Amino acid sequence: MRLPFSRTRINLHIYCKHIGVARLAYADISISIWYGFAVPIMTIISEMILTGISYTLILRAAFYLPSRDALQKALCTCGSHVSAILMFYTPAMFSGLTHRFSHSISHTFHIAFASLYVAIPYALKPIFKTKQIRDKVILLF
Numbered sequence: 720m721r722l723p724f725s726r727t728r729i730n731l732h733i734y735c736k737h738i739g740v741a742r743l744a745y746a747d748i749s750i751s752i753w754y755g756f757a758v759p760i761m762t763i764i765s766e767m768i769l770t771g772i773s774y775t776l777i778l779r780a781a782f783y784l785p786s787r788d789a790l791q792k793a794l795c796t797c798g799s800h801v802s803a804i805l806m807f808y809t810p811a812m813f814s815g816l817t818h819r820f821s822h823s824i825s826h827t828f829h830i831a832f833a834s835l836y837v838a839i840p841y842a843l844k845p846i847f848k849t850k851q852i853r854d855k856v857i858l859l860f
Contacts, residue, residue: 722746759815763808770804803844810836 722744741751774797781793814833817824845852 722748722751756815763812774801803840806843807836807840810839 722741723746724744737755738752741748741755744751777793777797781790781797784790784793810832814829814836817829817832
């Protein structure tokens with residue numbers, strides 16, 4: 720809100736990213752760039768640590784399950800959750816880092832890739848979360 724903007728306030732992305740809005744300003748945005756870099760990195764690192772601790776505890780408990788079938792089901796569920804997490808965070812981190820550090824990548828690629836990382840994980844999540852669907856997809860391929 721403190722940044723001065725010109726009359727042209729057209730964001731060229733399909734959704735509002737922090738850096739996209741900051742680049743519309745005609746002032747020095749170096750603090751905003753570092754803020755937009757530090758907050759996602761701290762968020763991702765803290766989420767990775769908490770997720771890692773959580774899955775360590777879940778897997779530790781799963782190996783004490785009495786039946787092999789229950790263990791397999793628990794490992795399958797954890798695997799699908801981890802794959803869904805990786806499907807979202809890997810392209811999100813790539814998109815965020817290319818916005819910050821790569822100025823040679825075309826603006827069209829940034830928009831297309833951001834669209835993919837917003838849409839594809841949610842479209843593929845049922846495949847990874849549902850064993851019956853996943854088995855049919857594996858059988859299809």
